[in-house]
Every structure is written in C-alpha cells, then in structure tokens.
Amino acid sequence: MASFVPTSADTLEDQRLYTSARLVEVACLDCLAKVGVKKNSEHHTSIQWTAEARRHCPELSRRTGARDTFPACPRMIASIEAAVRDGQIPIGAEDGY
Amino acid sequence: MSDTKVRALDQGTAPERFARGWHCLGLAERFRDGKPHGIEAFGTKLVVWADTQGEIHVLDGYCRHMGGDLTQGEVKGDEVACPFHDWRWGGDGKCKQIPYARRVPLRARTQRYPVAIRNQQVLVWHDVEGSEPDMDILPPELPGIEEGLYTDWVWESEHIIGSNCRELIDNVVDMAHFYYVHFAFPTSFRNVFEGTQATQFMESKGRPDKTGGYGDAELFLKSEATYYGPSYMINWLDTDYKGFNTEVILFNNHIPTGQDSFLLQYGIIVKKPEGLDDKTANFIAKKYAQMFGEGFLQDVHIWKNKVPVQNPLLCEEDGPVYQLRRWYEQYYVDRADIVPEMVDRFEFEVDTTKANEFWQDEVAENLRKKAEEDAAGESSADEPAEKPQMMSGT
Missing domain, CATH: 2.102.10.10 (Rieske [2Fe-2S] iron-sulphur domain)
Known part of the structure; x- marks a missing residue:
C-alpha cells in the first residue's frame, strides 16, 4: 500500500531523475564498499549506499550511541575525490538534477 | 517542444494511515x-x-x-x-x-x-x-538531563491545522528556506539518511540586515538534527554569540491529529553554563524557546498558504527532497513493503557557495539601502521590526 500517491505518471519519472539517474559507481580504495555517486558541482556530492556496501565499511560501523550519525566516511570521501581527479565522475547538473 | 511545456504541480493524495x-x-x-x-x-x-x-x-x-x-x-x-x-x-x-x-x-x-x-x-x-x-x-536517552546538568524544560505546543505533517519533515533538507523564512545564512549543509534516522548537519550565521534578538551577524550556529523515526527529532545546537558558547538541545516532535493537521511540540533545555546561576540559565533557555517559537510560526505561515507538492521542481542548490521523502515513506507502508532504497544509507552535501555569494550581495545591498534611509532621516519606527531567527534543523 502506497502512502503519498502521485497523481501524474511524470512524477514517477521525476523521482527516478532525482534519486537514481546519473549515479556513477565508485569503489572504496580501502575496503570492499561500492557506492553510487553524483556530482552536480565541485562542492556538491550525492552518495547512495547499499546495505552490502555499508556492511563493508569499517569506519561507519564503529559508530554507536546517541548523536552517532556520522557525516561521512573519510576514506570513501577520499576515494570519491580520487575518482573525480581521474575524470571518472562527470561534474555538472542536468537541469537541476 | 518539451522544453516549453508548462510544469504541472502534482498535489498527490495524502496517506490514509498515520506513521508507524x-x-x-x-x-x-x-x-x-x-x-x-x-x-x-x-x-x-x-x-x-x-x-x-x-x-x-x-x-x-x-x-x-x-x-x-x-x-x-x-x-x-x-x-x-x-x-x-x-x-x-x-x-x-x-x-x-x-x-x-x-x-x-x-x-x-x-x-x-x-x-x-x-x-x-x-x-x-x-x-x-x-x-x-x-x-x-527508540530515540536515545541523553546523558546529563537526569543529573541536572541542564536547565528546566521550556515546553511548547501548537496545533497546526490545514497541513500534513510531511511539510514539517521537508525542512530537514530545505537549505534555502533558512535564509528566506528564518533569516539565517546556511554556510554548510549536509544530510544523511539511514535506517530509521534522518539527519541534517548545518552551520549558519545570522543575517546582519535583519536586526534584533540573537539572530544577527554575531551569531554562529552549529546544528545537528536527527529524526529518530517519523516524528521525534533531537537537535543539538552549539551556539556562539559574541564568543559566548551555549549548548542548546531542542526536542522537536509532532503528533499527527488528522490527514491535514498535527500537533507540533518542542522542548528546549540549555546546558547550564559554568559560573551562571540557575535563574540566569533558565532565562537563557526561555529566550531560545521564544526564538524557536517565532521560527516555527514563520514556517506555519508558509505551510498554511502553500499547496502540497508531490513533484517538487529542484535546482542544483536544493537539498535531497526526493530521497528524504523516500526515507519517510517507510513509516507509511506495511513493514513487509519496506524496500531497501527507503532505508539504505544516503549522503548529500549541498553546494552552498553560489547561494552564499548571492545572499552576501543581497544583504550588503539591503544594508546600504537602510543606511541611505537612515541618513535621509526617515523614521522606520512604525514599520514592524522583522524578527531574525536563530535557526534550528527545522
């Protein structure tokens, strides 16, 4: 059962564009995690993890307790930066997504 | 042809159930x-x-x-x-x-x-x-509250009629509204969603062109706000006002009362600063509560007059609204229907550079105009003073 139901089919395409389009796979240089990355600009980064990738990341697994949300794994950030330097990740948005 | 197509607002239909x-x-x-x-x-x-x-x-x-x-x-x-x-x-x-x-x-x-x-x-x-x-x-039990390290509670509630509570949730990713609705510059803005938690990390400073209260250029704020489940947010706020650091914790939560109404509640406690008596510390907590109260009312005014939108049109500087809503959806489907995308970890760093360049210029221009008016001896006494907000994760 769906909850907030769109009334237009175009909305489903928007959901796809904003969430899963243009994700480039980046493998961590330190562990077995692989994530989907999109960069709309130099400073912007969108990182989609999977449960499997998450299990591989020792850095994120270390966190427990209150106020335990970890902004990012520094090793993964470094891996993404390396991929950007290698030109593996196109930088730039397509009409806002 | 499609480039010139008029964008339609899909208002969607609200869920019949309430969040798990x-x-x-x-x-x-x-x-x-x-x-x-x-x-x-x-x-x-x-x-x-x-x-x-x-x-x-x-x-x-x-x-x-x-x-x-x-x-x-x-x-x-x-x-x-x-x-x-x-x-x-x-x-x-x-x-x-x-x-x-x-x-x-x-x-x-x-x-x-x-x-x-x-x-x-x-x-x-x-x-x-x-x-x-x-x-x-369950949300975490925070250390120090039972031990009396914090001030007394300031607890407020406000029944919001005419809006689905998802409007409130959307604020988690809404970087730009902090400038326009709450008069603060977000200089850094990041989101992480994972499992049953959704977090906003924000650093901001007050707008100098909107005077009064705590929300001026001297106020720097480091905010970390996490939703534990669909309705209970803990917002850690480290504030620096003219070198005076205060640790504020805002508990922002709501109860849906109907499909287009909810009871918004917030509680505030402040870590008792060393060397301050309880009375003064409680006074500071009240002041912060007042500011947040005004901040929420600014949001409420927007909510009451807007329409729901299922297909927001985003620009590059916007936060991950679609991913946040995908996360929020997990509370409205049967447990068996929760799909990995709803709970898988997702990180998003908003690019605030362009926005801040523009906002700095706009604020400078506002200050220049104001200086001109002041020089011309125009009285602004009968204009209602705009209240700046020290802003939170909402």
Whole structure:
C-alpha cells in the first residue's frame, strides 16, 4: 500500500531523475564498499549506499550511541575525490538534477 | 517542444494511515497529577494517566462500553474510570472492573498504546498493523538531563491545522528556506539518511540586515538534527554569540491529529553554563524557546498558504527532497513493503557557495539601502521590526 500517491505518471519519472539517474559507481580504495555517486558541482556530492556496501565499511560501523550519525566516511570521501581527479565522475547538473 | 511545456504541480493524495513509530506526547511529569489527560492523536483522542506507582498508561480515549469520554473520567487506583458508567480500564487495555456488574465481559479490551519514557518525555508506539513496539529504534536517552546538568524544560505546543505533517519533515533538507523564512545564512549543509534516522548537519550565521534578538551577524550556529523515526527529532545546537558558547538541545516532535493537521511540540533545555546561576540559565533557555517559537510560526505561515507538492521542481542548490521523502515513506507502508532504497544509507552535501555569494550581495545591498534611509532621516519606527531567527534543523 502506497502512502503519498502521485497523481501524474511524470512524477514517477521525476523521482527516478532525482534519486537514481546519473549515479556513477565508485569503489572504496580501502575496503570492499561500492557506492553510487553524483556530482552536480565541485562542492556538491550525492552518495547512495547499499546495505552490502555499508556492511563493508569499517569506519561507519564503529559508530554507536546517541548523536552517532556520522557525516561521512573519510576514506570513501577520499576515494570519491580520487575518482573525480581521474575524470571518472562527470561534474555538472542536468537541469537541476 | 518539451522544453516549453508548462510544469504541472502534482498535489498527490495524502496517506490514509498515520506513521508507524514512536510519537512523543509531552513531558511525563505533566501526566502525573492523578488526573486523566486527553491528547488528540492519530485521528482519535487518547487518554493518558499515571497509576499509583507513577507509571504512565495510554489508551484510546473512548470507552468501549457506550463510547464515554475517558479523558473526562477519573483515575481510581491504577485504573481510569469512565464518567458515563464507571467502567474501570487498566493500562494493559483490559476492563478490570464494572462496579455494578457481576462480571466483566471477556471481550472488554480496548486499544492500548505501548509507552516508553525517554528524556523525561512520554513516547507511545503507533502502528496500524498492530505490531509490538520496536524498542531498538527508540530515540536515545541523553546523558546529563537526569543529573541536572541542564536547565528546566521550556515546553511548547501548537496545533497546526490545514497541513500534513510531511511539510514539517521537508525542512530537514530545505537549505534555502533558512535564509528566506528564518533569516539565517546556511554556510554548510549536509544530510544523511539511514535506517530509521534522518539527519541534517548545518552551520549558519545570522543575517546582519535583519536586526534584533540573537539572530544577527554575531551569531554562529552549529546544528545537528536527527529524526529518530517519523516524528521525534533531537537537535543539538552549539551556539556562539559574541564568543559566548551555549549548548542548546531542542526536542522537536509532532503528533499527527488528522490527514491535514498535527500537533507540533518542542522542548528546549540549555546546558547550564559554568559560573551562571540557575535563574540566569533558565532565562537563557526561555529566550531560545521564544526564538524557536517565532521560527516555527514563520514556517506555519508558509505551510498554511502553500499547496502540497508531490513533484517538487529542484535546482542544483536544493537539498535531497526526493530521497528524504523516500526515507519517510517507510513509516507509511506495511513493514513487509519496506524496500531497501527507503532505508539504505544516503549522503548529500549541498553546494552552498553560489547561494552564499548571492545572499552576501543581497544583504550588503539591503544594508546600504537602510543606511541611505537612515541618513535621509526617515523614521522606520512604525514599520514592524522583522524578527531574525536563530535557526534550528527545522
């Protein structure tokens, strides 16, 4: 059962564009995690993890307790930066997504 | 051709159910006065009371006998008694006694809401599927509150009519509204969603062109706000005002009351600064509460006048609205229908550079105009002063 139901089919395409389009796979240089990355600009980064990738990341697994949300794994950030330097990740948005 | 197509607003349809998860009803102490309390929630009214041991119980507010309003009854012993025929209901949802009857019908069971106490607040579990409460996803108990390291609570609530509570949730990712609605510059903005938590990391400073209160250029704010489930946010706010650091914790939570209404509640405590007496510390907490109250009202004004939108049109500087809503969706589907994308970790760093360049210029221009007006001797005394906000994760 769906909850907030769109009334237009175009909305489903928007959901796809904003969430899963243009994700480039980046493998961590330190562990077995692989994530989907999109960069709309130099400073912007969108990182989609999977449960499997998450299990591989020792850095994120270390966190427990209150106020335990970890902004990012520094090793993964470094891996993404390396991929950007290698030109593996196109930088730039397509009409806002 | 498609480039010139007019963009349609898809207002969608709101869900019929209410979110699965823990919902905060308020400070526990409030319910320990020996009386039954009524709280509107989940399209009905709940009755909340404390038994002789001080343990808090929550049932549906209407007696299963003839529909009497239990919230207008009395607490008798450990039970709540209906004002209509004195049926006595226990915290386990069973009718314990009908004083005028030989026996209690076996089927005399009502809707019970499992209770947990967290940070001196009453939380109830709600799930249309009737599942057992998930204790693993309760919000954390924060150290120092019981130990008296924080000020007294300032607790406020506001019933919002005409908006679905998802409008409030959207603020988690809405970087730009902090400038336009709350008069603060977000200089850094990041989101992380994972499992049942959604977090916003934000650093901001007050706008110097909007004067008054704490929200001026001298105020720097580091905010970390996490939703634990669909309705309970803890917002850690480290503020630096002219070199004076304060640690504020804002508990921002809501209870849906209908499909287009919700009770917004927020509690504020401040870590007692060293060298300050309790009275002064409590005063600071009140001041912060006032600012947040005004901040929420700014949001409410927007919500009351906007339409719901299922297909927001985003620009590059916007936060991950679609991913946040995908996360939020997990609370509105059956547990069996939760898909990995709803709970998989997702990180998003908003690019605030372009926005800040533009905003700095705009603020400079506003200050220049104001200086000109002041120089021209124009009185601005009868203009209502715009209240700047020290902003939180909402």
